[in-house]
Amino acid sequence: MSAIVAGTRISPDLTVLGIVASGDSGRHPVYIVWHARAWCPMACKVFTSPRRLRREAALLATLDHPNIVRCLGARRPAHLLMEFLEGPTLAALIRSRPRGRLGVSDAMRVAVHLGAALVHTHERGFVHLDVKPSNVIVVRGRPVLFDFGIACRPTARRLRRPVGTAPYMAPEQCRAGTVTPATDVFGFGVTLYESLTGRLPFPGGSRRPFPQITVPPRPLRQHAPAVPAALEELVMRAVDVARRVRSVRRRLTPPRSTGHLDRPGGGV
Known part of the structure; x- marks a missing residue:
């Protein structure tokens, strides 16, 4: 999967700001996106398979803990939105x-x-x-x-x-x-x-x-x-x-x- 360039609009209210993690070694790439309606940055994980997107979104939706990343929803065709976490690993x-x-x-x-x-x-x-x-x-x-x-x-x-x-x-x-x-x-x-x-x-x-x-x-x-x-x-x-x-x-x-x-x- 080729990287999405900053400035690309991937849905009517989501614009890519930069990349957080590349899709190397079979991983799904993660981008920082700007959500125009929520007016805030979010993390967006891009999947090649809608089925895998639904699976991970459903799993994260069952978790609610301050030490676990929050899921903010899914978008077509295969975008998982999460809270943007700013800091070092x-x-x-x-x-x-x-x-x-x-x-x-x-x-x-x-x-x-x-x-x-x-x-x-x-x-x-x-x-x-x-x-x-x-x-x-x-x-x-x-x-x-x-x-x-x-x-x-x-x-x-x-x-x-x-x-x-x-x-x-x-x-x-x-x-x-x-x-x-x-x-x-x-x-x-x-x-x-x-x-x-x-x-x-x-x-x-x-x-x-x-x-x-x-x-x-x-x-x-x-x-x-x-x-x-x-x-x-x-x-x-x-x-x-x-x-x-x-x-x-x-x-x-x-x-x-x-x-x-x-x-x-x-x-x-």
Whole structure:
């Protein structure tokens, strides 16, 4: 799909302002558009399949949480409108820090907000299947989960093929097995591990496309000794297949907090 040029009117009241995410690697492109009737910017995800548009729009319509992107409706032929979230992704925020990782307090806040988003998603009967730092936008210090393109309801049926982003995929995703909320617990844990260390918990390489299936995770404090042992235990219980907990609410959501991410240099 070729990119839509800024200034293009894609419907009578929607004009493209710019691109947020390209459609590389089979992804659907996302644009910033100006909504003339609402008189505000929105995010617009452009689909090639109206069926996939209806599926994602229906899923997002069941979710209502401050840490999950809001769906604002669908337009023909295949445009999904969402709130425009202005801020860096969590991946960009991690890279921007002096040591390439978040401080403990910021990582704890990510855990609280992202954990709350996943609890809500699971309570509504869905699994996200692509939890990772680049799918979290930090809006004035508030982490917001987005991109529910491959989310589904957990069933006893196996996946047709491995889906997700390789380093964040649970072993059952890698094997195209059955998925449950515990599948998202794994991605949640890898996201927190990366937030605290700037690294992934499993050594990669072309010979091991999915090392998480056979290789144990490296101890978190091996890379970040200042992280408290209790926090390391929380994260390792999410990424260690032998000890993984089954739900975010049960074991992984840290003590309740309403704080926002610390703002380096006075702003995020």
